[in-house]
Amino acid sequence: MQIGSCWFDRQNKQLIDQSKDISWPLNDQEYWVLEQLAAHRGQVVSIQQLKSPNMHRTNMIKIVEALIQFLGKEHASLLEYIPNQGVILYKNATSQPSRLLVSPYGPMSYRQYLFVIILVIAGCVYAYSGLSTTSYIKADYSKWIMSKQGGLTELLVYAADDEQYKLNEKIDVIAKHIKSCDAVIWQSITLALSSDKLSFSLVMKRQTDATWLYHNVKLSRAYLEQQWLSAEWLKEVQICD
Template sequence: MQIGCCWFDRQNKQLIDQSKDISWPLNDQEYWVLEQLVLHRGQVVSIHQLELPSMNRTTMIKIVDSFIQFLGKEHASLLEYIPEQGIILYKNATSQPSSLMMSPLGPMSYSKYLIVMLLVIAGCVYAYSGLSTTSYIKADYSEQILSKQGGLTQLLVYAADDEQHKLNEKIDFIVKHIKSCDAIIWQSITLALSSDKLSFSLVMKQQTDASWLYHNVKLSRAYLDQKWLSAEWLKEVHICD
């Protein structure tokens, strides 16, 4: 089943981006949502119909939002959220922008949407300026990570005030989890640790045909031994596909 530039492989439960030659192995919840939208293509599928007993509305909307991101700008309008009704998967891309105005709590007003877009643009400018500055500084740790799909991602770590052997132990732990990803869409991931090691920032970037795509994540911990890294967390912050 063709969806924009993607192919929905029902047998293997995958969504395949043919233009980028990457695939997204769907879990049971993701497969259920996409299957219902495909079966009722061109029709509004109610929120109630899309929800499973183990899936709430917020999770369902996050799944739909992930589909929109995977489809890319050119085909994102194939999916639209109809307030108080449900989700529709069009047969052809439309010019309606309402699908970009979804939030986990419901539809977003146009004024709020503009504010969010301005914040996103400001964040991208900040990330770009930060990357431009650090590009002249040698990273404390650098490694090429090969995903299961065969893609290469450059990991750069900045933590100059940490002892090298301690840093290596921490990074090896992080690299081990990232390598378990089925697919990583990012060309580079930059990790900056705070001086007290209780928080860190991640800046991910990927070059597309038209421009650069950025994604920022910041994590704060209450104490050093607090566990935070897991396969679920890597997917939640969009490091893993």
């Protein structure tokens, strides 16, 4: 089966990138995920269906991310992970923007979406600045968090228009939840709040032997008191491993 510039060889359990002349021998779990997606191409495959026996949800998500990376930038949009629903393998690449992580009360408005995109760009600029000696804007709040396994992650927050004591209280709660994670794979987590505090963006980054890896999360709330932070949510957006 053709998937972008790759060929899914079911018989030999391989995904072959014909443009680069490289192949990916799939293990049993990787083959199961791709086989389910290929068999239901164009449809959302539920998370439960994608999880083979004894497969953890986190491993399933990592397999989907690895597949997206293997497909490459040109064909990455063929695969889309929809939180709390499942994963879809499109028949053709789409230029539509990926779905946003939204509240259960509805999606972001166009204005909110635009604002969050600006926040993401700002966060990426900040993250990139860490690769050079260029000076950067000091965060309004910074804190080192140690996970249960002893890993250190720096939490950086930008919300200059908030009163400092209120900001400290809010971020201490977030830091406490992150600290409860068994493991956090990210070296830094940058959080940027909108002026109305209803929307925010998270930019996570870590360095591997070969490159820097980034992960972005956007959230919109219907009202300020709406509860969103939980151990399950942290795992869903891949802050907790």
